[in-house]
Amino acid sequence: MKADDKELAVAIEACLATQPGKPAPELKGHDPLRDIDFSLADLKGKYVVIDFWATWCKGCVMGLPHIKELYDKYHDKGLEVLAMSSTMMSMSGSSIWNRTT
Numbered sequence: 001m002k003a004d005d006k007e008l009a010v011a012i013e014a015c016l017a018t019q020p021g022k023p024a025p026e027l028k029g030h031d032p033l034r035d036i037d038f039s040l041a042d043l044k045g046k047y048v049v050i051d052f053w054a055t056w057c058k059g060c061v062m063g064l065p066h067i068k069e070l071y072d073k074y075h076d077k078g079l080e081v082l083a084m085s086s087t088m089m090s091m092s093g094s095s096i097w098n099r100t101t
Helices: 003-017 058-077 086-091
Strands: 026-031 036-039 047-053 079-085 097-100
Touching: 047 058, 058 079
Parallel strands: 047 079
Antiparallel strands: 026 036, 026 097
């Protein structure tokens, strides 16, 4: 299999694995502010909003109050928010999150 074919196969596999109704890929990381490890698997059975944002992204920052509003409104019904910032990734010295297979 040529490198391009292998790359295409990996991309197709990733697309198929992230279709509606399929379990989300595992995400693991470290929160440097609270000094704790986290895993998406720990939130199994809950509704999870994953928000990737950055301080330089005006739209992202403007959306944060709405994410907080959703969390406050639906947290008691099982909603969790996993907000992942590129700034936090830089602060940790490496990627704050890792996709595991």
